[in-house]
Amino acid sequence: MASRGLQASGLSEGTAHESFLRYRKYRWLKIGAILSLLTVIIYLFVDVQPRHNGGSWLGYLLGTIGALLIFWLAMLGIRKRAMTRGRWSLKAWTSAHVYLGLALIVVGTLHSGFQFGWNVHTLAYALMMLVIVSGIYGISVYGLLPQGLSDSRSEMTGPQMIHSINQLDKQIQISAQPLSDEDSAVVIGSLGEDPFGGGVWRRLSGAYPRCGNGAALRVIRARHDEATGKEAQALDQVLQLLEKKAAGLQRLRGYIRRRALLEVWLFVHIPLTFVLIAALVAHVVSVFFYW
Amino acid sequence: MAFLLRSISRSAEGREIVRTSRVDDDLLKVGRDPDSDVHLNDLAVALHHASLEQVSPTRLGVSAEMGMTVDIDGSTTQFGQIDLNVGGTIKVGPFLLRVLAVELGSEDVAIDVSRPESDEEDDRFDTRRFALQSVMPGKRAMAWTLTLGVLALFLAWPIWSFFANRGDAQQTATGFHADRLWSSGSLSASHSGLRDNCQACHVTPFVPVQDESCKACHTAVHDHADPSRLQQSTPNLGGIRRLQQSVGNLFGQGPGRCVECHTEHEGPQEIPPTPQQFCADCHTDIRSRLPDTRLASAANFETAHPEFQPSVLIQWDNERPQMRRVALGPNARERSNLKFPHDLHLAPRGGVAQMARRLAPRFGFGDAMQCADCHVPSPDGVRFQPVDMEGDCGMCHSLAFDELGGTLRTLRHGSPAQVIGDIRSLYRAGGPQRPEELSAGARNRPGDVNQIRAAVQFARARASLGSRADQAIRAVFSQGGACFDCHEVVQPPAGTLNYGIRPVAFPTRYMLHGWFDHRAHGIVQRPGQARVEGSAACASCHRAPTSGQASDLLLPDLTSCRACHGGESTSLPVASTCAMCHDFHMDGGTPAMLLRRTVRGRRWETTVTPIRPQPRPAAAQRR
Numbered sequence: 001m002a003s004r005g006l007q008a009s010g011l012s013e014g015t016a017h018e019s020f021l022r023y024r025k026y027r028w029l030k031i032g033a034i035l036s037l038l039t040v041i042i043y044l045f046v047d048v049q050p051r052h053n054g055g056s057w058l059g060y061l062l063g064t065i066g067a068l069l070i071f072w073l074a075m076l077g078i079r080k081r082a083m084t085r086g087r088w089s090l091k092a093w094t095s096a097h098v099y100l101g102l103a104l105i106v107v108g109t110l111h112s113g114f115q116f117g118w119n120v121h122t123l124a125y126a127l128m129m130l131v132i133v134s135g136i137y138g139i140s141v142y143g144l145l146p147q148g149l150s151d152s153r154s155e156m157t158g159p160q161m162i163h164s165i166n167q168l169d170k171q172i173q174i175s176a177q178p179l180s181d182e183d184s185a186v187v188i189g190s191l192g193e194d195p196f197g198g199g200v201w202r203r204l205s206g207a208y209p210r211c212g213n214g215a216a217l218r219v220i221r222a223r224h225d226e227a228t229g230k231e232a233q234a235l236d237q238v239l240q241l242l243e244k245k246a247a248g249l250q251r252l253r254g255y256i257r258r259r260a261l262l263e264v265w266l267f268v269h270i271p272l273t274f275v276l277i278a279a280l281v282a283h284v285v286s287v288f289f290y291w
Numbered sequence: 292m293a294f295l296l297r298s299i300s301r302s303a304e305g306r307e308i309v310r311t312s313r314v315d316d317d318l319l320k321v322g323r324d325p326d327s328d329v330h331l332n333d334l335a336v337a338l339h340h341a342s343l344e345q346v347s348p349t350r351l352g353v354s355a356e357m358g359m360t361v362d363i364d365g366s367t368t369q370f371g372q373i374d375l376n377v378g379g380t381i382k383v384g385p386f387l388l389r390v391l392a393v394e395l396g397s398e399d400v401a402i403d404v405s406r407p408e409s410d411e412e413d414d415r416f417d418t419r420r421f422a423l424q425s426v427m428p429g430k431r432a433m434a435w436t437l438t439l440g441v442l443a444l445f446l447a448w449p450i451w452s453f454f455a456n457r458g459d460a461q462q463t464a465t466g467f468h469a470d471r472l473w474s475s476g477s478l479s480a481s482h483s484g485l486r487d488n489c490q491a492c493h494v495t496p497f498v499p500v501q502d503e504s505c506k507a508c509h510t511a512v513h514d515h516a517d518p519s520r521l522q523q524s525t526p527n528l529g530g531i532r533r534l535q536q537s538v539g540n541l542f543g544q545g546p547g548r549c550v551e552c553h554t555e556h557e558g559p560q561e562i563p564p565t566p567q568q569f570c571a572d573c574h575t576d577i578r579s580r581l582p583d584t585r586l587a588s589a590a591n592f593e594t595a596h597p598e599f600q601p602s603v604l605i606q607w608d609n610e611r612p613q614m615r616r617v618a619l620g621p622n623a624r625e626r627s628n629l630k631f632p633h634d635l636h637l638a639p640r641g642g643v644a645q646m647a648r649r650l651a652p653r654f655g656f657g658d659a660m661q662c663a664d665c666h667v668p669s670p671d672g673v674r675f676q677p678v679d680m681e682g683d684c685g686m687c688h689s690l691a692f693d694e695l696g697g698t699l700r701t702l703r704h705g706s707p708a709q710v711i712g713d714i715r716s717l718y719r720a721g722g723p724q725r726p727e728e729l730s731a732g733a734r735n736r737p738g739d740v741n742q743i744r745a746a747v748q749f750a751r752a753r754a755s756l757g758s759r760a761d762q763a764i765r766a767v768f769s770q771g772g773a774c775f776d777c778h779e780v781v782q783p784p785a786g787t788l789n790y791g792i793r794p795v796a797f798p799t800r801y802m803l804h805g806w807f808d809h810r811a812h813g814i815v816q817r818p819g820q821a822r823v824e825g826s827a828a829c830a831s832c833h834r835a836p837t838s839g840q841a842s843d844l845l846l847p848d849l850t851s852c853r854a855c856h857g858g859e860s861t862s863l864p865v866a867s868t869c870a871m872c873h874d875f876h877m878d879g880g881t882p883a884m885l886l887r888r889t890v891r892g893r894r895w896e897t898t899v900t901p902i903r904p905q906p907r908p909a910a911a912q913r914r
Contacts, residue, residue: 050557054475057535115558120445120472158418176334177323184323184334191334196420200427256421263423271433278438282446286473289450290493291500 021139023095032099036106043110052113054121054287062111063284069104070128070280073097074273098139101132120286124279131272138265149258161252165195168245175241178234183223190216190242195252203260206253213249217242292345292398294319296329299405319343319402321383322356329404335384343388343402349375351390351400375400449473457490476556483559492555498543505549512876518547524573524581564884565870567591567859591858592867598849601801612796623844628779628793631841636660637826638836646687654686661826662835672810673881677797680704680777690773693717702773707792710774711764718760764788801846805872806882817854818864 018024039062048056054063076097080090108128116122156164169191176187193212202208220242224235294314302308314328321329324338331340341361346352351373355361362382363371373379378392389403419425452469470489478486485491492504506512515521525546527533536546553562571590578584587597600616603625607613617623636643639659647656647664656664665683667676678684681704692714693700700717703709766772768780768790781791815831816822823831830836832847856871857863874882 050554050560050563053554053557055554057531057538115476117474117476119474120449121475123441123445158421162418173334174332177325177332179334181337184337188334196425198426200423203423203426259421260423267423267427267430267433270430271437274434275437275441278441279445282442285446286449287475289453289496290470290473290489291497 018091020091020094021098023091028092028095028099031096032103035100035103039103039106039110048113051115052110053115054111054113056113059111059113062107066104066107066111066128067280067284069100069107070276073101073104074277077270077273098135101135104128105132120279120282124276124283127272127276127279131269131276134265134268134272138269141262141265145258145262149255149262156251158255161248161255162195165245165248165252168241168248172238172241172245175234175237178230179238180231183220183235183238186216186219187238187242189213190245193249195249196256200260200264203256204264206257208249208253211249213242213245217246292317292400294328294343295399295401297401297403299403301408313399317345321388329388329402331383331386331404333384333386333406336386340383341381343381345375345400346372349393351375351379353381445472453490453496474556477559478555479557480559480561482555499548500550502549505553514547515875515877520581521547521573524577524584526572526580562883562887564868565875567868570869570873570875589869592856592869592872593853593858593861593863596849599802599805599846601844601846602798602803603801603844604796604798607793610794612794614798617844619844619846619848623846624842625844627797627841628795629841630777630779633835633838633841633843633845635839636665637662637830643687650686662829663825668809673808674799675809677799684777688773688777702767707768707774707790710767711788711790714763714767715760718763761788764790803879804877806874806885807872808881808885816864 021029042058043052043062046056046058048058053059076093079093082090108125112121112125116125172187172191176184179187189212191212198208208214217239220235220239224232224239227235294316296312296314298310298312300308300310316328319329320327320339320342321331321336322338322340323331323333323336327339337356337359339356340359341353341355344352344354353361353363353371353373355369360367360369361371362368362380363373364379373381373390375390375393379390381388381390385406387403387405387407389405391401391403393400448469449472456468466487468487468489471487474486474489477483491507492500494501494504516524539545567590573580574586574588575590575595576588577586578588589596599619601619602614603617603623604612604627605615605617605624606626607628635641637660638644644659647660648658650656654664665678667679667683668674669676680688689699690701690704691699692702700713702713765788768774774780774790774792778795779793781793783789783791812832813828814822814824815828817831820831832851833845834843835845838845853863855863856865856867859866859868861867868884870882870884872882874884876883880886
């Protein structure tokens with residue numbers, strides 16, 4: 001899997017922990033770059049009339065290369081389930097997957113001859129670009145996020161984080177007993193808040209504007225400012241607990257957010273790869289059906 | 292009476308802990324308030340949530356406080372009753388108050404208070420929920436759904452559309468068809484009407500577009516040359532192009548197909564002008580590959596183009612003109628059988644000019660004769676109409692021979708026999724009256740002498756008339772006569788006066804494989820020379836003012852054209868590709884390139900733009 005190489009290497013030197021990106025002194029980066037450069041040069045020097053398109057001899061050539069690349073790149077999903085060593089090790093394969101995938105941007109774009117429209121051909125191109133861009137995103141976040149991922153947890157494991165919030169909930173439940181019905185209703189909002197609540201967007205943005213705990217915190221803080229005597233004492237206790245819970249929730253949700261940012265690309269990269277292959281088949285069949 | 296409360300909770304190990312208490316009262320207060328009889332320490336319970344009261348020996352009333360609800364035997368309500376003989380359950384927040392059936396003889400109501408475990412907690416804090424997958428649809432489900440969607444929409448639907456509309460021209464021509472999802476780009480401007488009708492060109496699946504599809508509409512377009520000769524004359528291709536062609540052949544995409552040049556789906560563009568190299572590829576040294584061709588090599592009008600070889604009338608086979616292509620040069624001659632000195636007619640001074648001035652009020656001549664006085668352009672302005680004697684020469688060269696009551700009688704042009712007849716009739720009509728003596732019924736003076744005399748005199752008068760008609764006929768067909776001045780006269784057989792005229796003919800088009808538009812050359816400005824128009828523009832190419840013979844071939848040669856026209860890229864005023872004069876598909880008419888320019892409002896005006904419409908020539912006005 002893509003993360004494995006990076007995490008294992010820690011981006012350190014030495015062949016033993018060489019990451020898949022640096023595999024054999026960037027061998028596949030060089031191969032990918034040469035393929036791209038060669039394609040660009042041929043594209044510039046070949047005079048296709050009236051203008052470059054997928055139906056010229058160069059267009060067919062680039063299209064064939066592109067299609068074969070797409071099928072081969074998609075094979076990583078099968079290949080990764082069988083680890084081997086050496087030249088065709090999974091690391092080599094992944095390295096090639098990344099750099100040839102990047103070269104596919106050049107091959108695919110020049111195959112199109114920069115002619116786009118609302119049709120199956122541009123659909124295939126758009127899907128290809130989405131898959132590649134999501135892959136680039138995936139590699140980027142795997143390079144950047146894991147460090148922050150452990151930082152954000154303050155040395156805590158996931159269950160520990162959940163446990164601490166559970167404990168706080170129990171304490172709040174007890175401390176809030178003397179509160180009036182109105183106040184306790186607000187505190188129930190905090191207790192009922194699902195730390196994992198919200199959909200994909202909440203997770204990715206890390207913003208929970210309708211958080212029950214946040215709302216409770218605001219109300220109780222205001223009530224605390226105007227209350228006196230015994231009530232103020234009780235509110236003070238609840239307020240402190242709510243603040244602790246807010247910190248706990250922030251930590252937990254920060255972690256969830258990083259996890260989401262780290263994982264979301266796979267929900268684009270993998271399903272769209274299959275959709276791309278479908279669009280590619282439709283593209284190729286349509287071209288020859290209406291030759 | 293009293294309430295017997297049993298508070299049931301569970302230890303960490305799951306062991307049941309039961310605490311009992313007794314409330315000696317009719318009313319039981321339930322709430323979170325520590326002073327309540329049943330103290331339920333959960334925030335979901337109000338401080339004073341509900342009260343339980345025995346309303347009869349067998350009934351227990353349950354009433355929630357204002358705004359609160361309780362759950363009695365499964366139904367949420369504010370007030371309710373429980374039959375103490377049967378018992379029942381009351382749910383307050385997360386707590387369950389189970390009212391047990393009152394035992395016989397007892398007045399105490401036993402109530403179990405417990406807090407049932409819920410799985411909700413566990414579910415809320417399931418560690419699997421850390422993963423994004425917990426809030427996303429499955430990858431596999433997404434992949435399948437979208438994949439099948441794409442295949443259905445972009446593959447199955449268009450294919451269905453193809454077969455559903457196959458062969459139904461009416462239906463395919465209108466409305467949206469799913470196969471348009473396959474269109475790789477807009478059609479060219481002129482084919483845009485076919486955008487809903489893919490099958491107009493794509494007839495058979497997996498078979499490249501065939502020429503037949505094009506020819507279904509383009510019926511008048513024909514091949515540039517015989518396909519086999521075309522292929523023979525194509526130069527040896529470079530490695531890539533040869534490979535390309537052999538691969539193309541493999542898939543039935545042979546060379547010379549219409550779509551090889553006329554590519555489609557390249558956007559709403561127009562057909563670009565054919566580049567010079569397109570022709571030069573084969574024609575630069577065409578004889579090396581096609582030894583039997585009569586075509587000379589050509590690659591660039593400015594530097595490599597053979598001298599013009601117009602089709603000229605060189606001789607007559609009796610009445611039939613014989614045309615032959617001749618190279619232009621000082622000795623090039625044509626035989627129209629007409630006598631016409633251009634120099635005499637165009638001289639600014641002299642008899643002709645003077646006559647023009649004299650007739651100017653009637654015919655609109657200038658100080659001297661102009662080309663347009665006799666030569667009338669064809670309606671499209673490209674060429675000239677054949678010279679017509681009566682219209683174009685008749686203003687000066689009158690064929691009048693008699694005047695009757697102010698009306699001029701003219702000899703019939705083009706019919707020598709008619710001319711002879713008309714002259715004879717003139718002289719006979721003006722002859723002597725037949726003497727009365729010769730009439731049978733006349734009352735004559737007695738004696739034959741008188742009758743004989745009259746007959747002799749009449750015969751003499753008539754004889755002299757006949758010889759005057761013969762003289763007039765001879766004069767017309769001889770030097771100085773009306774016919775002889777312009778025509779080759781065929782002498783009559785001995786003893787007759789049946790003169791003849793050699794037929795006259797001109798080619799209407801000298802250059803059959805090249806295009807020349809006179810209208811575009813109405814104003815001429817040769818490099819380094821003044822801008823001229825009218826006769827001077829004609830004379831800048833045609834050396835008519837110095838030509839004394841009708842047989843002079845007055846066509847300008849290559850050098851004359853090259854004064855202005857260069858190759859595709861040139862320093863001369865007019866860059867000219869092959870396509871300006873020649874059409875690939877060899878239509879007799881205007882080359883497609885010029886037509887397209889005209890249609891698109893970008894007409895090529897050779898020297899000066901724009902050319903104003905010329906005033907109608909005087910000769911044309913007369914008609």
